[in-house]
Amino acid sequence: MKRWLNKKQNDSKQSKENWEKALEKSNDFTQSTYINQKSNVPFCLTFMSTLVDEQIIQQGVLPYLLEGELNKLEDIKKIVPSADVEISTDHTVIDKKILNGYILLTIDTEPEHFAFIATQKEIVRSLSPPEIEFSVIGPKEAFVESLGQNLNLIRKRLPVKELIIEEYTLGSLSQTKVAVLYMHGITNEENVNTVKQRINEVHFDAITDSSYIVQLICDNSNSPFPQLLDTERPDRVSGILAEGKIAIVVDGSPHVLITPTTLIEFFSSFEDYFLNWILSSFFRLIRVGAVLFSLLITPIYVAVLSYHYELIPRDLLGTLVASRRQIPLPPILEALFLELTIELLREAGARLPTKVGQTIGIVGGIVIGTASVEAGLTSNVLLIIVALAALASFTTPVYKMGNTIRLLRFPFLLAAELWGLLGIVFAFCIMLTHLIRLTSMGRPFLEPIYPPRVTDLKDSFIRLPFRFQSKRPMLLRTEKRERFSKKKAKIKKDIDEE
Amino acid sequence: MIYRYFCIVVTVLLLSSCVEKSIIDDINIQSAVAIDLADDDKLKGMILVQNYLPDQAVENIRFTSTGKIRRDLLLNIQKKSSQQIVVGGLMVSIFGDKISKKGISEAIDAYQRDPGIGSRNYLATSSGSALKILEGEYGPRGNGTYLRNLLEHNIQYRDVPETNLHIFLRDYNSEWKDAFLPELRSINNEEVEISGISLFKRDKEIDVLPKDKMFYFKLLVDRHSNGNFLVELGENKTAMVKSIKSKRKIKMSRKNHSQMILNIHINGVVTEYTGKKMSKEIADVVEKELAKKVNAESLKLIKQFQEKGVDPIGFGLVYRSKHRGAIKKIKNWGENDYKNLSFKINTKVDISESGVIE
C-alpha cells in the first residue's frame, strides 16, 4: 500500500518534471518563488514570459498574493481579483494552461493542487476599415486577428439569446480556436450538424488561417470554385447569420467563413444592401455580365480569328486584319502571351509593397503594353480586350472568386483553340456540369438557378426591395421562414391620405 | 480519376489539333466575285480580295482565270494566290450579261450548296462585262465594300427593290414567281451605277428595266417601300415627292378570278417644289397627279411583264393562294392564265408635309 502511494507520488513528480523539462528548454520559461507577507507561506509562480502580460502580474496578481491572507490554495480565489482563477488536481493540463498564457501557482504544502490565473497578453490590432471589401457607404469596421474581438463585433450586432457560439480547438500543433456561430431556432439543425461534423473531422497539425478550414471542410476540394464565402465585414456576417446561415470564426484570422453559400452570393457585395434596390440590382447585373465577359471574350477572340472569320462584321474586318498583319504569332499564342503578362503584373503587384506595386502596374500596363504592340508581338485590339477582361475580373466583390475566374480563362482559351466556338460551348458545358454537381455543405451551389427556385431569385442576380424579402431563402431550409410579418409591414395609403 | 483522364485527352487533342484553321490574316477573303463567259464558252471569272493595309487603307487584289465550271475556275485562281482563298466573306457577286442571257443555273449552284456563303449577299448582273466592274477603283474602303454599300443604301432608302441571295434563290426556285436582280454598269474607272433591274425567267435574263421605272417596280414588288419620285404639274412646275412609307397589297378579285386588284398606298413628303408657294391645294394636285402616274406606269409595267411572260411581282403566289390544288395547274398558269389576267390598280397618295417652308 505504501509502496503504491509512493509510486504514485513518484509518478506525479516524474510527470511534473516532464513538463518542466520540456518547457525549461525555452528561454521564456520563468519560475520564481515568493513568500506571503501575512502567513509566510512560500508560493511559486510558473509562466511563460512571452505569453503573459507583465502588467497584470505586477498590478493585478502579485500585490494581492503577497499581501492577502494566503494559507491554502483555495484562498487565492478570494484574494486575487480575477474572474479566471482555477484550481485543479489534474497535472496533465499544466503545460497546456501555461502555454495558453496562464500562471501556474503552487504551494509546497499542497503538491497535488495547482492554481491557474489568467494573465494572457492580448495583442489586439486596432480596428481598421475593411480593405478587400471596402465600401463607401456602411460601417467601416473589419475583423481583426483576435477571436474574442471578432466575436465581440458580431455579438454586438446581434445581441439576442438566439445567437449561439460554439468553440472548438483544432490543429494538433496550432491549437487554434474555432467558433461556430448560428441562430438557434432559425438555422437549420441539419446544416449546423454538418458543419460541426466536418469541423470535428478536421485532422491537420497547424491551422493558421480560416482559408485552411475552407479547404479542409469544403465539399469538393478539387474544385477551383470557393465553396465557402469569406468576409472581413462584421456587418455582412451578422446580416447573413440573421438569414439563417452559419459563420465560422477562426482565431488568428481576420476572415470569417460563411456557409452554405451559392455561386450568386460571390457576385454580391454587401454594399448592395446599403443602396437602393434599383441601383444594387443594376450593379449586380453588371458584375455578372463582367464575369461572363471576362471569362469568354479572349477565348471568343481566339476562336473567331482562328476559325470563324465569317462572324466578323465586315466593317470590323479591316481593323482586325490590319492590326494582325505584322504579328508572327497565331492568335492563341498571342492571347496566351498577353494573358500571362497580365497575370505576371498582378502577381508582381500583389507581392510588392503597395507603392512599388502601383508603379509596377503603371510600368507594366502602359510600357509593356504599348511596346509589345509596337514591336509587333500582339495586336492592339487584343491588348484592349485582355485589359478589359482583366478589369472585369476585378469587379467580383469576393477576391477568391476573381482568382477562380482568371484561372478559368485558360482552359477556355485552350478549348477555343481546339474547336473554335464549339470548343467554348463545350468548355462551358463542362463548367456548367461541375457547377451543377457542386454543393456547399450539401446544399446545391448553383441555387436558385438550378434547382430553379423562383422565390430565391429575389436576392440573386437582382435584389428586390426589403419588403419583398420577408422570407428566408429556401436553400437554407430554415426553421423559421418568415423574417418579418409581411402583413404588418404593409401599409396601404390612398392618394393624399395619411 | 476523371480529371486526370480529361487532362490527358485535352493534351492529346491539342497535339493532334484535328480541325482545319483559317487564321484571319493567313487567308484571302473574297469580297466580290464577277463571273462571265469567255469567247470559247468557258467561264471567265474574277475574284476580288480586299487587302487591309496597316494604315487602314484597302488595296484591291484581283485574280482572274477561266475554267469549265465554277469549281474549276476557283481551283485555277487558288493556284495564283499566295494564301488560301475563302468564300465566307463574300459581299457581292456579279454576273456578266453574256452569262445571264445564256443562263446562270450552273454558276448559281455553288450559292445554293455552299453553306459558307451568307444569305445577305448581293447578287447583281452587269450591263457589259462583269469583270470590268471589278476592275475599277471605287472609294478608299475597297471595291467589295463599296458595291455592297451602294446596293444596300439604294435598297434601304431609294428605288432598288429588296434583294439578296436568299430572295433571289427563293424566287429562282419557285414556279409561281420569277427572280430579278439589280443591274450594275461601270461608267468609268472610278464610277459605277445601278442601271436597272434584270428580269429573269428561270435562270435566263429576259429583260432589263431602265432606271426610271425602278420606283414603280419597287412599289409593286416590295410590301413596304420608299423612294423618290418627280411629279410634273405643268407650267414648268415640278415637285419632288419622297415616299416615306408605301404599302401595296395584291388581291384577287372575288367575282372574277382573272382579275387582280392592286392597292397601293403612298405616304410622302414634298422635298422640292419649283413653283412659288406650296399650299394644301397644290398638295392635293400633287397627290392626284402622282396617283394617276403610278396607276398608269404600274399598269404599263405589268402589261410588259405579261407580254414577256415573266412574273417578278408574284401574281402566281396570289393565284395559288386562292386556288385549291393549284399545284397541278402550274402549266396552265404559266401558259394561259397569267397572260389573260386583267389588272386594276388603286393608288392612294397622302402628302403629309412639305418641309420647313410653305
Added chain:
Amino acid sequence: MPGQSIPDHLKISPFLVLYMVMSMQIGIGVLGYQRLIVLTAGNDAWISVLITGGCIHIIIWMIYKIAETVNGDLVSAHVYIAGNFVGKLLSSFFIIYYFIYSLTVQRSYLEVIQVWMFPTMNIFWFTLAYMLLCIYIIYGGVRTVIGIAFFGIVLPAYLFPVFGFSLQLAEFNHLLPIWNNSLKDILIGSYKMSLTFIGFEVVLFFYPFIKEPQKSKKWAHLAILLTTFLYTSIMIITITYFSRDLLSRSVWATLTMWKIVNFPFVERFEYIGIATWSLVILPNVCMSIWISSRLLKRIFNLQQKKGVIIMAAATLIAINFLPTRAEVSLLNDITGQIGFVFNFIYIPLLLVVVMIVKKVKKR
C-alpha cells in the same frame, strides 16, 4: 423490387419534368425537320405538326397511367405483366433502342458540324470528348442529368426570338390556301413529324425519380404543349420564308434561316447557333445513355457506373462505322421508325395489357 426505393433527396421536383421532356424532344431534328413534312403535306405542314402534338398528349396520359398502375418504370411494367424473366427480356430491347438513339443524335450533330463548320472535324476525338463529358454528367446522378436538361432548354432559348429576322422576309401567301392538301397527305406528314417529336417517353424511365409524380403530370403536358407551339411556329416561319422548291432542297432549313440573321456585332449567326446547339443535344445524349445504363442495372444488376462507361465506349466505337451521310440518314430513319412503333403502337398496347393484368390480379 430491387433498386426501386429511391431516397427523397435524390429525386427531382415535379416541375423539372417540363424541362426533362422538352429537352429530350428538342434535339437534332429541329435543325431540319421541315423539309420532310413539307414534301408530303405541302403548305399545310403546320397542321400535321399540330395533329401530332395533339396525339402525344394522349400518349403522355397513357404513359402516366401505366407508370401509376405499376408504380414504377417500364421494367416494372414489363415484370408486372409478364413476370420477372420475360419482363426483363422485353425491357432489354430498350437498351439497344436508347443506344441507337444517342448514337443517331451524336452522329447527326457531327454531320452538321462537318458540313457547316469544320469539314475536317475528326469524329473519333470529338465523340471521345463528348462521351467523357456525358460520363461526368451522369456520374452526378439524376439531378445533374436533369440539370443539364434544364440548361439545355433555358440557355439556348435566346435562339427562338432570332427567328424574327426570317419573319421580315416572310411571304404569307405561301401558307394559303389552308387544307390545300388531302387529309391523307397531312396524316403522312404527321407520321413523319412524330420522328421529331419522340423523346417524351423518357417519363416512363424517370418516373421512380420524380417527387410526387402526380403533380408532374401537368408539367409533362405543358412540355408537349410548348414543343408543339415551338415546332408549329418554326414550321409556319419556314413555310413563309422559303418557296416550296427551295425548301425541298434545304436539308437543314432552320440553319439556313439563321443565315439571314445579322447583328451589328455578328455578321453570320448560324455559326453561333450551331455551337449553341451542342448544349441542346447534350441532354439528349446524356439522358439516353443514362436510361440505357439504368436499364442495364435494373435487368442485369450491373453497377450503373460501369454501365455508363460501357455505353459510352460502345457509342465511341460504333460511331466510326457511320462515315457518310447516307448511313447517317439511314440510321435516322431506323431510329425514327423504332421510335414511332414504340411510342404510338407499343405504349397503347402496353396500357391495354397492363389494364387487363390489373383486373385479373384483382380477382
